[in-house]
Amino acid sequence: AQKITQTQPGMFVQEKEAVTLDCTYDTSDPSYGLFWYKQPSSGEMIFLIYQGSYDQQNATEGRYSLNFQKARKSANLVISASQLGDSAMYFCAMREVSEGAQKLVFGQGTRLTINP
C-alpha cells in the first residue's frame, strides 16, 4: 500500500485564486510528521510547511496552510492568493517513528500550473 497518496497529477488554477492540493497518508504509528515540499522547474526541493501528528492546530506559514484531518488521514496543502511563481511540483512526505524516523517517504507529487 502507498504510504503517501497524491491523487491529483496536475492542477490548473487562475492567478490570485486559492488552491488545495490533496494528500492522504497511511500509517498505524501515532507519532509521525507530515511535510510539504515545492520543486520548481529548476529542480531544487524547497520546504514549505510541517504538521506533527500531535499538533492540535493546523500549521500555517504565510500563504501556505495545512488542512490536517487526522481521522481521515489527510493533510491537504492550501495556497491562498496563488501567484505565477507558485507553478511547480508539490510533494507531500511523511516521517514515522516506527520506521526509524529517519527517512521521508514521498508521494508522487502534483504539478500545479498558475495561469495569468
Place this chain on the structure above:
Amino acid sequence: EPEVTQTPSHQVTQMGQEVILRCVPISNHLYFYWYRQILGQKVEFLVSFYNNEISEKSEIFDDQFSVERPDGSNFTLKIRSTKLEDSAMYFCASSEDGDFTDTQYFGPGTRLTVL
C-alpha cells in the same frame, strides 16, 4: 540563511565508472541524508548518516553505494560502478536531529547522467 550545497550540479559519466557526489550540509546539523529522483518519478530515500555511521538505508542502497564524511564539512555519496539506471537527480539533505518532527533541508541536487 544557511543552506545545503551540492557539487557538481550536473555529472555525466560512462557506465561502469565511479562517481562521487559531494554535499556540504548546514553547519549545525547532525543528520545527513541522500535521496534520488529518477526523471518524472517521486523522490526516494537512499540513506541516512549520523555520528559517522549509517543509521538507516533503503533496499536501493546496495553494495555499489557508499557514504562518507571525509572531514568536518563534506558529506559524499560514492557509486562504485555506475549503471544506466543510476541516472537520476541526487539530493543531499540535512536536519538538526533525527526526530520525526524535524525538518530535512535539501540541497539543489546533482543531476547524474550515465551513458
